[in-house]
Amino acid sequence: MQNKKTDCTAINPDTVNNTLPKMPDMKLLYELSDFFKVMGDNTRIQLLWALEINKMCVGDLAVLLNMTKSAVSHQLKILRSAKLVKAEKQGKNVYYSLDDDHVKTILEKALEHTNE
Amino acid sequence: MQNKKTDCTAINPDTVNNTLPKMPDMKLLYELSDFFKVMGDNTRIQLLWALEINKMCVGDLAVLLNMTKSAVSHQLKILRSAKLVKAEKQGKNVYYSLDDDHVKTILEKALEHTNE
């Protein structure tokens, strides 16, 4: 019941042994933290909330959030690769919208926490 | 209907005008993204999940996650200032546990998203 990194020893080895097998797979935990990492940026939260109100194209979002199209596009790419938004091309414009019903639920749950 | 940062113009000014008043306060959005930022780290997700299983002290957590006590302590401090975990001193040890029922709910909701 030791730790490779330090000479640190467990105070309650039983508790550690009880906890270890109940921990989820590392892969799952990485997926979770990667998901939250995507949500953990103010620009992306603004984009998600805006798209929750209306489907919009990059130019509209840039004006709405007072940002450059480039910056918006970069962040939308991250949201898209996380499957949080989807893109739909119409002529010269690309319209973005939420790709996932869970996003709204998670935003609301997170609000319950911060509003305490 | 212009943007100060670029010469960019809205494609659909009506949509932008419709969306703008419906956007939540900037302060609220920052609180939200700050919350997700705290959740968006693999070490902290591991800590939260471990504490969801058992109340533990710093040394136990360090052994469980194979980290130094210092690194664990640093991250616990961040979780504590975000009111996600609470500390309770017992002699030489400090026992940590989840401070918020919502955390578990949010973790589960996030899993629903990543498991698709």
Place this chain on the structure above:
DNA sequence: TTGACAATTGAACAATTGTTCAATTATAAT
């Protein structure tokens, strides 16, 4: 009081991240 152990703290470092800028692609209109 002294020594040992648990935990915290601050500084330093490497790594990651978000925005800007400039260039490029793609589509529609003339």
Place this chain on the structure above:
DNA sequence: ATTATAATTGAACAATTGTTCAATTGTCAA
């Protein structure tokens, strides 16, 4: 074909972040 507009892309830069290391604080036992 040429021009104009929408969007994307990649490189560069500044800012932020997580871990390590060393030193410190606080508590118990001898």
